[in-house]
Amino acid sequence: DAKTTQPNSMESNEEEPVHLPCNHSTISGTDYIHWYRQLPSQGPEYVIHGLTSNVNNRMASLAIAEDRKSSTLILHRATLRDAAVYYCILSRGSGNTGKLIFGQGTTLQVKP
């Protein structure tokens, strides 16, 4: 299973954009890039996913490098409720169990 690397922690100020990086240099052609976040005492929550093109939804944007070896989750205006652990995960798009391999993630602190 391909591995991802994320910084252990990041800080942001409220209402500023946040860019959370993820390296996945061993990504294969059928791997989708998924982002989840986990707030304290809750289960992981799906944020966004993509294959090759950049993606936008109501929660965030996902920017994927042209070689797909890295990606960045963008929160356009951080709020205190965005403080969470963010996980970048690769999920094989075909013939797999759907198993998600969660690493340690990035703990995002948002300061008022």
Added chain:
Amino acid sequence: DVKVTQSSRYLVKRTGEKVFLECVQDMDHENMFWYRQDPGLGLRLIYFSYDVKMKEKGDIPEGYSVSREKKERFSLILESASTNQTSMYLCASRNLNSNQPQHFGDGTRLSIL
């Protein structure tokens, strides 16, 4: 919105007891998963199910079994609970298309005394 409901948020049981953790999803998803989450170890897959009555072992199935008699319900069973099974247990579901996201419940924090 997808709703995955786990029967208990907190549970305390004794060593040797048989423990049932229940999970129900309301989106007619074919795939369901059980994970446990421990500090420093992240989430680890215990069992998953492709469809009704189908089950596959994950990475750490020892000491656990599962049951999927109905599509919406996936049960995790600790046959004889031990203290090293004290953990946060998370259930997830997903539709058949494997590039779609998994939707998680809020978890059951299980303590085995």
